[in-house]
Amino acid sequence: MRISHLGAPVAVAGSALAVACGSGGTTASTSHEADASSPPTVLAAASLTKVFPQIEASAKYTFGGSGALETDIEQGAPADVFAAASPKQPAQLYAKGLVDKPLEFATNTLVLIVPSDNPAHISSVSDITKPGVKLVICNATVPCGDYARTAFKNLGITAAAMKNVVSQTTDVTQTVAEVALGQADAGFVYITDAKAAAGKVKVIHLPAKAKPGAKDFIAVVKSGSHQAAAKAFVATVLSPAGQAKLEAAGFGKP
Amino acid sequence: MRSPGLERAALAVGTALLIAVVLAFLLLPIVALITYQPLHELIDGFGAKVATDAILVSLKTNAIAFALTIALGTPFAYALARSRFRGRSVVITIVELPLVLPPAVAGLGLLAAFGRVGLLGHTLSVLGIDLAFTEAAVVLAILFVASPFYLRGAIAAFGALDPTLLDVAGTLGAGPVRRLVRVAVPLAASGLGAAAALAFARGVGEFGATILFAGSFQGTTQTLPLAVYSLFDANLDQAIAIGVLLIIVSAAILLTAKLLASAWTSSRTSPSRGERSIFVSS
Numbered sequence: 001m002r003i004s005h006l007g008a009p010v011a012v013a014g015s016a017l018a019v020a021c022g023s024g025g026t027t028a029s030t031s032h033e034a035d036a037s038s039p040p041t042v043l044a045a046a047s048l049t050k051v052f053p054q055i056e057a058s059a060k061y062t063f064g065g066s067g068a069l070e071t072d073i074e075q076g077a078p079a080d081v082f083a084a085a086s087p088k089q090p091a092q093l094y095a096k097g098l099v100d101k102p103l104e105f106a107t108n109t110l111v112l113i114v115p116s117d118n119p120a121h122i123s124s125v126s127d128i129t130k131p132g133v134k135l136v137i138c139n140a141t142v143p144c145g146d147y148a149r150t151a152f153k154n155l156g157i158t159a160a161a162m163k164n165v166v167s168q169t170t171d172v173t174q175t176v177a178e179v180a181l182g183q184a185d186a187g188f189v190y191i192t193d194a195k196a197a198a199g200k201v202k203v204i205h206l207p208a209k210a211k212p213g214a215k216d217f218i219a220v221v222k223s224g225s226h227q228a229a230a231k232a233f234v235a236t237v238l239s240p241a242g243q244a245k246l247e248a249a250g251f252g253k254p
Numbered sequence: 255m256r257s258p259g260l261e262r263a264a265l266a267v268g269t270a271l272l273i274a275v276v277l278a279f280l281l282l283p284i285v286a287l288i289t290y291q292p293l294h295e296l297i298d299g300f301g302a303k304v305a306t307d308a309i310l311v312s313l314k315t316n317a318i319a320f321a322l323t324i325a326l327g328t329p330f331a332y333a334l335a336r337s338r339f340r341g342r343s344v345v346i347t348i349v350e351l352p353l354v355l356p357p358a359v360a361g362l363g364l365l366a367a368f369g370r371v372g373l374l375g376h377t378l379s380v381l382g383i384d385l386a387f388t389e390a391a392v393v394l395a396i397l398f399v400a401s402p403f404y405l406r407g408a409i410a411a412f413g414a415l416d417p418t419l420l421d422v423a424g425t426l427g428a429g430p431v432r433r434l435v436r437v438a439v440p441l442a443a444s445g446l447g448a449a450a451a452l453a454f455a456r457g458v459g460e461f462g463a464t465i466l467f468a469g470s471f472q473g474t475t476q477t478l479p480l481a482v483y484s485l486f487d488a489n490l491d492q493a494i495a496i497g498v499l500l501i502i503v504s505a506a507i508l509l510t511a512k513l514l515a516s517a518w519t520s521s522r523t524s525p526s527r528g529e530r531s532i533f534v535s536s
Contacts, residue, residue: 065487067487067488068486068487069487070487071486071487071490115371119370134386134387136469139484139487139488140488141487141488142487165471166386166387166469166471166474167387167468167469167470167471167475168469168470168471168472168484169469169470170483170484170486170487178469181365181369181370181371182369182370182371182375183365183369183370183371183386183387183469184386184387184469
């Protein structure tokens, strides 16, 4: 971390951008008081936007791409808990000594979604390589983009599929929005996001051999000023009640 | 009893301090970006493929949007400045609306109007036009957000001209097109130039409307600001290098605009029409 004094502005700018782009985030305030009773600040993957507030309503959330949130924490953004849609980003922060050991708290499933009127007549994953299909995926640095590329590789369609990619987003909710709006013909998102956008998008499941194993990891941020609240938050997510909420939203068991 | 000399000194110190604090606040982020990485890494960052691709996309889309703004906006602004009709102030307010609209809202509006399922989406698709994720969508976003800066400045520049000069040109036999091209535009040139520079700067910096309406893809729709956003989580050094590039471009445009604006102030033919410069003249 080279410019720790600049961390907060950069992080705030990042979050502001994420909000401006419709990732639906609630930007947390940047209180530094070490008050045990005050709620923790949680930086969480965009795919957790709906379910986390159901599990714990009182926490202060910022939702965004796991990659951008990782950068925020590296740059010293005030955060108590980091929840990512992949083991990768928490593991990188753990290796740098910035978070406690990450714990797996859920699994997710990558699916293909198309607008409900399906203008490009896509009925299976192999149809996304048809010429002219407008495909949207996440950036490679965001788990949803990483998983989509793994799925292409598993199916052996990387070149043809990447040729049809017309836009790359910085978090999964933007990919959902492009498809739900009908701007894109298809996009790769998590089943949980598809469920949240039910009615606007149709889900096409990937063949078992193509599915990347999407795992969600959570960790307490070491520099956070609400350590007790952070640990309590993680415990709540891992508790039977938390797991039931995750399951209801379409997540799988860790 | 306090001495007036002491009071004056305190005021001077206070003013100097205030100026220093304000300047430091405004300059610090720019200095921090420029000094974030060693100079050779910064310069390497300028030449990276993602940067050069973004430069090309930014150049192409802004050049088209700028040409359209000047070609259509100049006669529009001239007509509006020269005519008086009921509802004129409504027209001017409509022109000014995008100036105060949050860019993200502009992007949503463009989606709702020109998106594939937007108001004109069906009409466009019948005509075989699909704007989604194309360079044309980037151009529309820039046009919507940036052209009002030119329109507004151009209306003011034409409005400040002495109408008798144009009337004389008319009695000497110049038609309306000739009067605009040969008389009004040269007379208002520096004002038009300043407005054009401002619109160009806004267009180069356009972000919110573009990412919502046109998406982001390297080499097609990813302009320089979009590349900064996309690289924020992937490669901060590279994102900052592109940011510095944008600072250089913006500073150059601002300087041009300032020079043109001061030329305008000193060469105005009709000072009685009032100061309308959009910049503080130095």
